[in-house]
Amino acid sequence: METKTAKLLDGKALASQIHQELTTKIQELQTQIARPPGLAVLMVGDNPASAAYVRNKEKACQLVGIASYGQHFPQDTTQAELEAVIHELNQDSRVDGILVQLPLPSHLDAVALLHEIHPDKDADGLHAVNLGRLVRGEPGLRSCTPFGVMRLLQEYNIPLRGKQAVVVGRSILVGKPMALMLLAADATVTIAHSHTQNLGAIAKNADILIAATGIPGMITGDMVKPGAVVVDVGINRITDSQGKSRLVGDVDFDSVAPVADYLTPVPGGVGPMTVAILLQNTVKSYQKSQE
Ligand SMILES: NC(=O)c1ccc[n+]([C@@H]2O[C@H](COP(=O)([O-])OP(=O)(O)OC[C@H]3O[C@@H](n4cnc5c(N)ncnc54)[C@H](OP(=O)(O)O)[C@@H]3O)[C@@H](O)[C@H]2O)c1
Incomplete structure (x- = not known):
């Protein structure tokens, strides 16, 4: 008798379909917006798992035509230094999304940093404003x-x-x-x-x-x-x-x-x-x- 087995929900296949759709969309939008979209992934320290995730994200950006403005900071970077970088990126018109790769070294306050990101550039959808929009059922970054x-x-x-x-x-x-x-x-x-x-x-x-x-x-x-x-x-x-x-x-x-x-x-x-x-x-x- 054949054993029953669950059908797999294939995230890899669907993600690659979304990548293709985004590639086309970016090409279309770029005829009106005279620059590519930009994403800044900020990483602090040398956590190997985080480094692998960041590489993955940057590779995916490259695949669809998003420019990466990622920065890698040493382990002893201070809260104030990172805040200053986020404030600069908030003002940078080439950058549409900012993401702080978690976890951060223990001397840093991740929640406080996430709140420095402008809610409209909160690519990870973790800012209180975007979470609040989710609670209220309003559109926002999820x-x-x-x-x-x-x-x-x-x-x-x-x-x-x-x-x-x-x-x-x-x-x-x-x-x-x-x-x-x-x-x-x-x-x-x-x-x-x-x-x-x-x-x-x-x-x-x-x-x-x-x-x-x-x-x-x-x-x-x-x-x-x-x-x-x-x-x-x-x-x-x-x-x-x-x-x-x-x-x-x-x-x-x-x-x-x-x-x-x-x-x-x-x-x-x-x-x-x-x-x-x-x-x-x-x-x-x-x-x-x-x-
Ligand atoms: N696939 C992805 O892209 C992706 C993205 C993010 C995370 N992840 C993975 O998803 C997992 C969870 O991540 P996270 O960031 O949510 O982790 P987390 O912040 O550590 O939260 C874990 C949650 O699990 C609960 N929990 C722990 N032991 C439990 C138990 N015995 N029974 C029931 N609940 C228990 C905790 O309860 P308390 O609140 O009571 O402590 C907590 O709410 C990790 O493996 C992470 O690597 C995957």
Whole structure:
């Protein structure tokens, strides 16, 4: 007998489709706006994972025709120095998006820095003004990862209205904006976190289950409702039993795949969508800069 297995939500394929659409859009807009769109990714210190993410983002920019104004600062850079750079970029008419790569070294206050970014150049959608717009249901720049998840669900025609959605994780980066976006799509939303009791029973209620905890493989097949849609936001580097390093999600793929109807792979699911939405936000600000 053939074992049932979930259909994969292919974020890599959809991201590359979005990249193509953006390339065309930028070429069209550039006939009116006499410059390419610009994105400044600011990185502090030498965290290897952050460096890899920054390289990825810059490569994606190059692919679609966005100019990169990224800057890499030494570990001991001060808050005041970074604020001054952000203020300059806020005024720089070549720059449409500014992003501070997180995490920052511990002597820096990330939230205070994010608030120095002009809300119209907030490519990551993490400024209080943009998060407030999300809460109020107003247009604005949306946080890249949860918006990427919404776009992926839409691509596969996953119905959300009236469905039970459970978001595991409540960070400002992922869990909270994710829950608000699902709510705006008329799902009935439960948010779980590290103090949640009976997580298994709550998760098993979900038609749509989003895992964003940073705990490798914590969502197992027994916590998933048969036929559910499971989105794995987690990106965790682990060393396997053979001593090899590899990326895994927050979902235990092998036990969940036979239970769920849809599942995102790691890598190749939510990760590429996050980058695609970052570029999309930059192009949105670029277009708006001329209005
Ligand atoms: N795919 C992408 O593009 C992308 C983008 C961003 C992040 N990520 C990945 O997504 C994951 C989450 O990132 P994050 O920034 O949201 O992490 P985070 O800021 O560390 O937040 C983790 C959340 O998980 C909750 N949590 C921890 N242990 C739990 C448990 N046992 N049961 C239920 N909830 C628990 C925490 O609850 P408390 O609030 O109670 O502490 C917290 O709300 C990480 O693997 C990260 O690498 C991926």
